[in-house]
Amino acid sequence: MELNPKQLVAVEAELGAHNYKPLDVVLSRGEGIWVWDADGKRYMDCLSAYSAVNQGHCHPKIREALIEQSGRLALTSRAFHNDQLALFYQEVCELTNSHKVLPMNSGAEAVESAIKAVRKWGYEVKRVPDNQAEIIVCSDNFHGRTITIVGFSTDPAARNHFGPFAPGFKVVPFGDAEALEAAITPTTVGFLVEPIQGEAGVIIPPDGYLKQVREICSRENVVLILDEIQTGLGRTGKLLAEEHEEIEADLTLVGKALSGGFYPVSAVLSNSEVLGVLKPGQHGSTFGGNPMACAVARAALRVLIEEGMIENAEKMGDHFLDGLKSIRNNLVKEVRGRGLMLAVEFHREAGGARQYCEALRESGILCKETHVDTIRFAPPLIIDKDQIDWALERIAPVLRMQ
Numbered sequence: 294m295e296l297n298p299k300q301l302v303a304v305e306a307e308l309g310a311h312n313y314k315p316l317d318v319v320l321s322r323g324e325g326i327w328v329w330d331a332d333g334k335r336y337m338d339c340l341s342a343y344s345a346v347n348q349g350h351c352h353p354k355i356r357e358a359l360i361e362q363s364g365r366l367a368l369t370s371r372a373f374h375n376d377q378l379a380l381f382y383q384e385v386c387e388l389t390n391s392h393k394v395l396p397m398n399s400g401a402e403a404v405e406s407a408i409k410a411v412r413k414w415g416y417e418v419k420r421v422p423d424n425q426a427e428i429i430v431c432s433d434n435f436h437g438r439t440i441t442i443v444g445f446s447t448d449p450a451a452r453n454h455f456g457p458f459a460p461g462f463k464v465v466p467f468g469d470a471e472a473l474e475a476a477i478t479p480t481t482v483g484f485l486v487e488p489i490q491g492e493a494g495v496i497i498p499p500d501g502y503l504k505q506v507r508e509i510c511s512r513e514n515v516v517l518i519l520d521e522i523q524t525g526l527g528r529t530g531k532l533l534a535e536e537h538e539e540i541e542a543d544l545t546l547v548g549k550a551l552s553g554g555f556y557p558v559s560a561v562l563s564n565s566e567v568l569g570v571l572k573p574g575q576h577g578s579t580f581g582g583n584p585m586a587c588a589v590a591r592a593a594l595r596v597l598i599e600e601g602m603i604e605n606a607e608k609m610g611d612h613f614l615d616g617l618k619s620i621r622n623n624l625v626k627e628v629r630g631r632g633l634m635l636a637v638e639f640h641r642e643a644g645g646a647r648q649y650c651e652a653l654r655e656s657g658i659l660c661k662e663t664h665v666d667t668i669r670f671a672p673p674l675i676i677d678k679d680q681i682d683w684a685l686e687r688i689a690p691v692l693r694m695q
């Protein structure tokens with residue numbers, strides 16, 4: 294039996310866990326920067342599935358890779374080799390200047406895998422006493438939803454009543470290199486940080502922060518782990534956000550757009566000896582590195598480069614940011630962004646960003662509030678100038694509404 298959109302929403306509410314509060318729209322089709330609801334109404338997607346569809350919805354070349362590979366070989370497990378994995382390794386390493394890769398599925402799994410590898414490196418290479426390895430993280434971080442990860446979140450909604458949590462993490466303020474330096478002890482093995490905090494509301498650290506962090510970690514023999522699951526793969530106008538400060542992390546985590554949204558694919562990319570500590574039997578994933586994932590990721594990376602999406606993100610990001618900044622409203626506290634990772638933050642008196650997201654949906658633009666007061670604008674990286682102007686024409690009256 295077919296259900297109408299209202300019924301679909303009702304069934305979700307009845308049968309599903311209520312761990313999301315989606316906007317009131319039921320999508321049934323997507324192409325490029327556009328999505329359509331079940332009634333055929335078109336919207337510009339300014340969320341891009343939290344930057345998983347940087348390449349645009351249903352990109353034909355990635356889709357072709359998915360269809361082709363799914364008709365040949367979908368899953369072997371890592372008990373056997375497959376003919377896609379090595380090619381994925383080669384291509385992702387060449388592109389990101391990495392030496393080793395660990396393929397996983399979700400972003401949270403990449404984070405968990407990095408934590409495991411860095412702890413092991415701490416015991417076996419840095420010679421930290423057993424069970425004392427410590428990893429430093431930042432306040433307002435977002436790294437995923439597993440128990441370990443929410444255990445070092447500072448967001449009460451993410452962590453309350455999910456304990457007990459794994460020990461071995463210490464929190465310092467984001468954007469404060471001195472606090473990091475002061476927190477490092479002889480048992481510190483890693484520093485895990487987002488180059489720009491996405492879920493916290495597109496928080497951009499002070500200029501020079503990452504450079505300082507890089508220097509401190511090198512000096513103190515601490516592994517620098519950059520979580521680029523959201524900032525990576527073109528979102529900020531560079532392949533990786535670390536390039537804005539001309540640094541290289543020791544471990545880089547990518548996910549989301551690594552598949553262009555077709556399939557969960559993530560990876561830990563390593564420039565140092567860290568991943569080398571993992572030996573057979575010590576880590577794994579049934580689906581990690583499967584031929585479909587590899588074929589899809591290869592196509593997703595290829596179109597990002599071949600179709601100039603990264604340069605486009607830089608140019609269009611500047612245009613979008615200028616446009617958003619030119620919209621005057623006393624209730625807007627700040628407009629900020631880098632590349633096509635943009636945000637409008639409202640003053641508390643505005644009464645929250647949700648109402649603006651709902652009004653934008655009415656006007657044909659889909660975006661989502663992060664926390665209470667901020668709207669993130671992050672369209673697919675293929676957006677052009679006319680389309681941004683189209684969006685700005687609709688965003689302006691909504692941001693001015695009182």
Ligand SMILES: *Cc1c(COP(=O)(O)O)cnc(C)c1O
Pocket residue numbers: 343398399400401402404435436437438487491492520521522523524548549
């Ligand atoms: C989305 C995200 C994750 C988690 O990825 P999942 O695929 O949802 O597990 C981790 N870190 C950052 C910065 C993210 O944006």
